[in-house]
Amino acid sequence: MRLLRxxxxxxxxxxxxxxxxGFFIIVSVISPVVFASMAFLMFRAGARPGTLLFVAIxxxxxxxxxxxxxxxxxxxxxxxxxxxxxxxIAAPPPFIWVVLPLTIATATIGLYSLxxxxxxxxxxxxxxxxxxxxxxxxxxLPIAVLSLGLLGLVLAATFVLYRHANALGNLLEYPIxxxxxxxxxxxxxxxxxxxxxxxxxxxxxxxxxxxxxIGGDPGFAILMSAGLGLVYxxxxxxxxxxxxxxxxxxxxxxxx
Amino acid sequence: MxxxxxxxxxxxxAYRALFNWLRPAIYIPTMLGGPIFQIxxxxxxxxxxxxxxxxxxxxxxxxxxxxxxxIFGMAMTIGxxxxxxxxxxxLATPANRIALFLGRALPLIANGILVSAFGFAVGWxxxxxxxxxxxxxxxxLVVVVCSFSCTALGLxxxxxxxxxxxxxxxxxxxxxxxxxxxxxxxxxxxxxxxxQSVASGLPLTHGIEAARxxxxxxxxxxxxxxxxxxxxxxxxxxxxxxxxxxxxxxxxRRRATLETM
Numbered sequence: 173m174r175l176l177r178x179x180x181x182x183x184x185x186x187x188x189x190x191x192x193x194g195f196f197i198i199v200s201v202i203s204p205v206v207f208a209s210m211a212f213l214m215f216r217a218g219a220r221p222g223t224l225l226f227v228a229i230x231x232x233x234x235x236x237x238x239x240x241x242x243x244x245x246x247x248x249x250x251x252x253x254x255x256x257x258x259x260x261i262a263a264p265p266p267f268i269w270v271v272l273p274l275t276i277a278t279a280t281i282g283l284y285s286l287x288x289x290x291x292x293x294x295x296x297x298x299x300x301x302x303x304x305x306x307x308x309x310x311x312x313l314p315i316a317v318l319s320l321g322l323l324g325l326v327l328a329a330t331f332v333l334y335r336h337a338n339a340l341g342n343l344l345e346y347p348i349x350x351x352x353x354x355x356x357x358x359x360x361x362x363x364x365x366x367x368x369x370x371x372x373x374x375x376x377x378x379x380x381x382x383x384x385x386i387g388g389d390p391g392f393a394i395l396m397s398a399g400l401g402l403v404y405x406x407x408x409x410x411x412x413x414x415x416x417x418x419x420x421x422x423x424x425x426x427x428x
Numbered sequence: 429m430x431x432x433x434x435x436x437x438x439x440x441x442a443y444r445a446l447f448n449w450l451r452p453a454i455y456i457p458t459m460l461g462g463p464i465f466q467i468x469x470x471x472x473x474x475x476x477x478x479x480x481x482x483x484x485x486x487x488x489x490x491x492x493x494x495x496x497x498x499i500f501g502m503a504m505t506i507g508x509x510x511x512x513x514x515x516x517x518x519l520a521t522p523a524n525r526i527a528l529f530l531g532r533a534l535p536l537i538a539n540g541i542l543v544s545a546f547g548f549a550v551g552w553x554x555x556x557x558x559x560x561x562x563x564x565x566x567x568x569l570v571v572v573v574c575s576f577s578c579t580a581l582g583l584x585x586x587x588x589x590x591x592x593x594x595x596x597x598x599x600x601x602x603x604x605x606x607x608x609x610x611x612x613x614x615x616x617x618x619x620x621x622x623x624q625s626v627a628s629g630l631p632l633t634h635g636i637e638a639a640r641x642x643x644x645x646x647x648x649x650x651x652x653x654x655x656x657x658x659x660x661x662x663x664x665x666x667x668x669x670x671x672x673x674x675x676x677x678x679x680x681r682r683r684a685t686l687e688t689m
Contacts, residue, residue, distance in 0.1 A: 194597040198604075206604045210614055211473065217618035219478030336453045343457035346465030355469075356476040 178265055182273025183280070190243060190281045199242055204235030204285040205292050211355050212297045225300065225386055228293040230354040233378040235285020236320055237354070238345055243278025244324030245341045247271060248332040248415075258425055261416060268325075268412050275324030279317045286313075286381075309384035312394050316377030319401035323373045325408030332415055354378055373400050431527035438523070439531025446508040447501075459543050463493040464550045470613045471555050480615065483558075486551030487567075487643050488612035491636045493547045494540035494571055495578040495606050501536035502582030503599035506589045516686050519677055529586075529673060530666070533579045540575030541568075559643060566642040566651070570635050573655055577631035577662025578606075583669035590676035590686070611636050631665065634658040 190196045208231035215227055248271070251257040260270045293299030303309050331340060350356065351365045352374040358366070369375045380393035419425040471485040509515040518528075548567070551557045559567065585602050589595030607613070609623055610632035616624055627633045638654035680686035 194594050195600075198597060198600045202601065203604060206608050210608055213614045213618050214473060214479050215477045217477075217479060217615060218474075220476065336451075336457075339454040339457040343461040343465070346462065346469045350465065350469045350472060356472045360472055360476055 175265065175269055178269055179273050182270065183277050186274045186277035187280055190239075190277060196239060196243065196281055200235050200239045200281045200284045201288050203238065204231050204289050207231050207234055207355075208289040208292055209296075212293060212299075216297075223386055224293055224297055226382060227355065228289045228299050229286070229381050229385060230378055232282075232286030232289040233316075233352075233374055233381070234349050234354050235289070236279055236282025236317065236377075237348055237352075237374050239282045239285070240275070240279045240320045240324040241327065241344055241348070242338075242341050243281065244275040244321075244327045245331045245344075246338055247274050247278070247324075247328040249338075252425075261419075261425065267416055268409055271328055271412065272321075272325055272408075275328055276318065276321030278324050279321035282320065283313075283317060303385050304387040305384045305390065308390045308394070309381065312377075312380035312384045312390055312397070315394055315397045315401070316373070316380060319373040319377060319397040319404070322401040322404035322408065326404050326411065329408050329411035329415055348372060348374060351375075352378065371400070373397060373404070376400065431524040434523050435527040435531035435534070438528060439534045442505065442532050443535040446505055446512075459497065459539070460546055463489065463496070463543060463547045464554075466493070467547055467551055468554065471551075474613075482551070482555040483643055484615075484640065485613060486548065486555055486557040487639050488636050490544050490547030490551055491571060491574050491639050492607065492610065492612040492632060494544040494575040495581075495603060495632060497536050497539040497543055498533075498575055498579030499582035499585055499602055499606075500596075500599050501539065502533060502579055502586040503589055503595045505532045505536075506586035507595045510589075510686075519681075519686065525673060525677075526670060529583060529669070533583060536582070537572070537575045537579050540578060541571055544571045544575065560645075563642050563645075566648050567639050569648075570639045570642065570651075570655060570658070573658050573662065574632055574635035577635065577658055577665065580662045580665035580669060581606075581631050584665050584672060587669050587672035587676060590673065590680055606630060606632055609633070629661065631658070631661055634661070 208228060211227040211231055212224055215224060248257065251260060261267050263270060290299070290301055294301050351361065351368050352372050353361075353369065354374060358369055358375075361369075376393045376396040380390045380397055382388070383390035383393060467486055467489040470489055471482045474480050474482070474485050506515070509518055521528075545568075548559065552559060581602065582599070585595065585599050588598060592598060609619070609627040610630055611619075611627060612632070616627060616633070616637070619627065634654045635658040638651040638658065641651050641654070642648070677686075
């Protein structure tokens with residue numbers, strides 16, 4: 173019960189903290205709206221018939237990925253800079269329960285993206301927001317966010333080994349948008365990218381949301397999202413344990 | 429003579445000092461890796477949407493890549509002086525302000541050209557994009573002019589940074605506006621009328637159009653008007669930046685707010 177309370181309070185605190193950051197407003201609201209506008213205009217001018225709801229959901233998921241990438245990827249480094257990393261590790265609860273609410277909060281911030289791209293599309297591009305399977309959509313959304321938050325845990329735990337995590341974040345934004353098919357068809361990409369797509373949560377998250385909204389059978393994609401989330405949790409747990417032990421042994425916890 | 433020394437030597441030293449954190453481990457993923465994937469991302473959207481061929485997106489995004497260095501670099505130049513608490517001593521010097529700030533822009537223009545050239549090379553290597561040898565000098569000139577005009581816009585952003593607290597927020601916003609309006613990915617004729625009007629006053633719009641025409645085989649004389657317009661827009665932004673710098677410097681002195689973080 174205390175751990176659940178810690179999870180909730182940590183999540184809420186980080187959510188409020190991130191909401192006040194100008195950088196995250198850019199990443200989670202302004203940037204997705206700009207990319208959505210570009211995509212709406214490109215698809216409208218292009219030769220491919222299709223629904224703009226496909227684009228709105230994809231652009232929203234782009235924002236969820238960006239906020240997870242920048243927020244979670246730099247999570248431990250930020251704690252180092254702020255001087256709070258030692259306290260977080262020395263606190264009685266396992267370290268994972270301190271980091272997990274933060275990474276889930278960074279993915280939750282991404283909900284601003286989905287809301288803003290859907291609203292933007294509806295207001296300015298006549299994108300209808302009519303869900304074919306509203307029940308599935310309501311289930312798919314939190315699972316997609318949670319799954320990305322758990323992927324964020326893996327990012328937080330592994331990026332710490334790279335001193336310039338922010339630069340790595342800059343590098344990984346576009347390629348993940350591309351290989352997870354957020355605005356393109358996966359079939360267009362070279363075959364070798366397919367396994368990469370399968371192990372990344374945004375692929376299944378966006379598929380689940382699209383099939384819930386536009387039509388199809390989202391059950392498998394939702395299951396894959398949830399399953400991948402559990403795998404990320406296990407990987408993140410072991411990576412964090414390893415990092416913590418290494419940092420304690422070498423006394424490098426506070427070294428920025 | 430002193431102004432020339434401030435322009436070249438001062439600009440070089442300021443770049444070395446303010447960007448001392450810029451190591452290959454940061455430069456390669458951010459300045460080279462990011463644009464590569466930006467080009468690939470939009471080229472694949474273009475294929476999926478059935479909009480234009482790869483050349484359209486390679487040229488648009490490779491030229492647009494020069495904006496990143498100019499806009500963020502200039503914003504960081506002024507933001508960095510503030511951060512390191514050297515802005516007040518710098519502005520207390522009697523140095524010529526044009527030489528002082530344009531000198532700082534020079535390495536960023538060179539950086540923009542390098543990033544853009546890398547974008548073209550990657551587009552040629554990975555996508556369906558060809559460039560004849562005879563087209564390269566024209567494209568190179570366009571890139572130089574676009575790097576200048578974007579850096580001038582970056583100088584405006586940096587000047588506003590003398591007053592605004594969060595100059596990086598502004599730099600991000602300006603970069604996104606350029607990406608949306610300047611025709612790098614959305615053909616200008618697909619934009620609503622008011623966006624086309626805004627685009628015509630922004631850097632990159634005419635440069636990208638000129639670069640695309642050159643890549644399509646147009647002679648240099650056919651696009652010289654577009655290049656001239658791009659250069660003129662850059663000059664207007666440079667003058668605006670100078671005016672804003674002068675105004676905000678005087679205002680910052682009066683209000684004692686130069687180094688307010």
